[in-house]
Amino acid sequence: MITSAPPSPRERLQPSYLSDGTTLGSWLFTRDHKRIALLYLFSITTFFLVGGTAAILMRLELLSPTPYLVTSETYNRLFTLHGVIMVWFFLIPAIPNVFGNFLLPLMIGARDLAFPRLNLASWYIFMAGAALVLYSILEGGADTGWTFYTPYSSTYSNGYVVAMASGIFIAGFSTIITGLNFIVTIHTMRAPGLRWFRLPLFVWSLYSTSIIMVLATPVLAITLLLICLERLGGIPIFNPNFGGDPLLFQHLFWFYSHPAVYIMILPGMGVVSEIVTCFSRRRIFGYTFVAYSSLAIAFLGFLVWGHHMFVSGQSIYSGMIFSLLSFLVSIPSAVKVFNWTATFYQGRIRFDTPLLYILGFIGLFTIGGLTGLVLASLALDIHLHDTYFVIAHFHYIMVGGMVMAYFAALHFWWPKITGKIYPEWPARIAAVTIFIGFNLTFFPQFLLGYMGMPRRYPYYPPEFHFLNVCSTCGAAVLGLGYLLPALYLTYSLFFGPKASDNPWRATGLEWQTTSPPPTRNFLEIPVVTREAYDYDYIDSPLLADKEAHDD
């Protein structure tokens, strides 16, 4: 059980960042990376609910082979909304902008990010992009899918494509700014003694994610700009009637979008490394390999985008090249999973909620990764491309992997962020419900995929009916599972016991300041002398009596 201790003497000296100014202005014009992280937390939670309702509506619609709830026109707008909101307004900002913003300065022993004003600007740019997307949705929404394939998106669609595309164009700058801020901070503002190979692996994963954010998002910007030019100004870049090539759009789009899926999953992997070591009280197995695998994923992620276009008419030879590279990109992920497994060896494992979520992550992410191999093999992709097999694959990685890691991070750092401890048993029940609901929702979709049910189909032939009903039941359980944390976490805000500085007795500089930390993070910048994840030192008897001597 996590320990709740009386407030340590240093607590009274420094007001926590939460109580340091309570006016609305102190929140909306803050330059404190912790408050900006909370601003992002509220925004992406609302967007998660919006995207989630769209998903629930779609699953209800798929209960019957013929549309009964919504027309196919509305269904097309629903899956576009679900795709756009979930990808750009929940998955990409979730861990980097909330936990990255909050924890990066704390983990490297800095007082704030390198450019605090730019950090606040990134939140306003994010909300401006979101406002444009919401305007497009309220006016009727786009019906092009989150992929915006031309020539449908540029000439034939009558939805609000330009409003949606410019909303994402603006939100893209918020990602670029966040990535730039993190890279500069990690390079220039580490605490004395904190060499690169003493950094927590969460910082390594944030660093690799920032590289992808900075180098991939500009290509999304130019792609969306070209669609808007083609749709508004009639400038025919991808228009086949003027000799243009629709596949060129797919090359530009997927050059951004495949690295973008690594932006979504890499921070999750960083969270897993933190939690696996903390709850098995052991140094991670093969630190350098796990650190370098994050960088390898960031680099190789840029070489594989062609595997989205195997059946699109791309030449056979480039299909072969992309298939081979896609197999290589799975190696670093495999290294990570194997190292996490090896970290459990000879540990002292405690099954608190964060670890339950992480065990769920490792299980579901492994299945997601292995089905990715199936899709990377050319002959199988011919059969499985654009079917529910692909939907199941990327939901296993995004929902089974990334969202599980997000909830694990939420529970693991909740005492540090809010200074309160959440009730343990309801949290464990929620974790198990989410795991069961998830599998019931998405495993049937693998079978649907191999049976040949294409994606984005409100009508479907009757032989797919039974598995779709199972999937919808699973979605109901999953939806319920996601609501539970909202209840008991809010409950813990008011009635939860007070958290000590280091409730999990974890390593890492963020646990050496008070929780919630003061606005300037540390009384004095700590000097790092030990290696990362040195749990032998933390659990050793000599530290226990030194701490007793301190209080």
Next chain:
Amino acid sequence: MNWLPFPPEASSYSGRVDTIFFSLLALCFVVALGVFGLILFFCVRYREGSSAPRSAKRPHSAPIEVTWMVIPMIIFLVVFVFAGKEYAYMYSPPSTGTEIDVVGKQWMWKMLHADGQREIDQLHIPINQDIIITLTSEDVIHSFYIPAFRIKHDAVPGSYSRFWFRAVKAGTYHIFCAQYCGMNHSQMIGEVVAMAPNDYAKWEEQGHPASDMVQSGETLFHQVGCSGCHAPTATIHAPLLEGLYGKPVALQDGTIVTADRQYLRDSILLPNKQIAAGFAPVMPTYQGQLTEEQVNELVAYIISMRNAQTPVEQRNTAP
């Protein structure tokens, strides 16, 4: 493998695709079992408070890391080669076979048999014969997908895609549109009816095929004015089309291209894309005046003249 609710193995290579799939699935199952089993074992054995020995704390061992990088790489190479070979086999049609033109149009599939027979959302084919599909689209990107044959290819407007299959089991199978193409994307469903040869022959007669594609191509050739320049008797200096199909053509910028279907289609719709050497780029574009079927018919007519040896052969090679 039909006890699973998976689609029947109705084409010649669907069996091979299934074997690749199930062997890769078995491999993945072994890996997943290994990882989950190990985690479960460690979680039980090394849970907090258990008395398991915890002495050797070797947090790092490079050899293990290298092995579980190299072994997957080797396995992946093997899988890549098998799947890649099959992919190339499916997407490079044999030289001879029953040619069928499929045109995707917003929310229907239009099939055009060689003998001029037209079908909408229906495709009757004989089994045990190589069927070569030439696929294009008139508006947005569609994707011609027959799960039972394990074949799928995007119909991209503005270019021809060619692939092939050979039905081995008679029956009626779905044709889906797999690439999102607008409001009724999910209703763009057709049917492939694979029939035994004699049933197919019976269907063919009573199907009273409209005028032969080559004949309608010929009538069109005169109707829209191609014969004005390209007929042997024409006075205007234009490339002769007799014996053109399949032969190399010298272009103005010195490169040599073979006169395949794409070249013929581009010369009709985008005449200035590749100008034949020694000819002025005066040909008007027919873009927008001809539907895809009419272009197909003209191309079929030109192809039908590929071995017509007319005395004017040498005129083609004028300087």
Next chain:
Amino acid sequence: MTTEEVPLAPPEEQFVTAQQQRHAATFGMWIFLATEVLFFGGLLVVYSAYRIWYPNDFAIGSRHLDIVLGTLNTAILLTSSFLMAGAITAARLLDRRTTCLLLFLTAGCGAAFLTVKGYEWHTAISNGFWPASGTQPHGVDLFYSLYFVMTGLHGLHLLIGISLLVATSIRFLRGVSFSPNQNQITLLGLYWHFVDIVWIFLFPLLYFIGRSS
């Protein structure tokens, strides 16, 4: 004559030393320039793909561009880079008058470039070469779509640069103290040099296709 470091203002509270803050700012600017490289890079991929598909039409389109004006424009931008570098050195020497003058001259060169480019756009459109003219063969239409998008985007970046240059020189004319802001001029200089480098690549790619045959 070495430009010794002028004593810097105390750093913002999250930095330890002023030198660390300057280095962070310059490093951040270089990362931003890397994103700009990829932003224009997307257009280069579109350009190369269509140049492979339509070699003749791109040559026709390129021949209709006026190479003399293109060379003049490149020379203008190179001089503006030279003047910008001079402005940075002048700022380091705390010579307020020269810095403002050189900043204005650089902005002037930028404006000259835009006027020449505006004239070229006018001639191209009046000759019937615009993105979806329909009268030209496909490749030429695509070439001019790319020409207008690339030079338009580059012109937009130039406009932003000019307004920043004018704003900075006015602030310095009003006597803003040098030491803390020395870094801003260097960052502005990096941005300006980058916009010049983009044009250095756009110029041969757009104007030189098929000149030799």
Next chain:
Amino acid sequence: MKAALKPHLLPFLALLTFLALTVGGAYLPLGPANLFLALTIGSSKTLVIALFFMELKKADTLLRIAAFVGVVWLMIFLMLALTDYFTRFPGSLL
């Protein structure tokens, strides 16, 4: 004024000569090598600006890496995307 501009005069003259070279070179009948020549002169001009005007010469390796990483990623994007365009239609090899 002179003191500010003097250190940059040499690189500026180098840039102008490169400009003259590249415009002259455009008219040489070299066929595909023409593009290669134009790009090499363009990159040498870029190097001059980057090293002297943008002071990469005096910068530490971190700034240099940041300077060239964008170009490296662009090369990756170009090479892999153009494998498709070089091999999709048989006749389109440059």
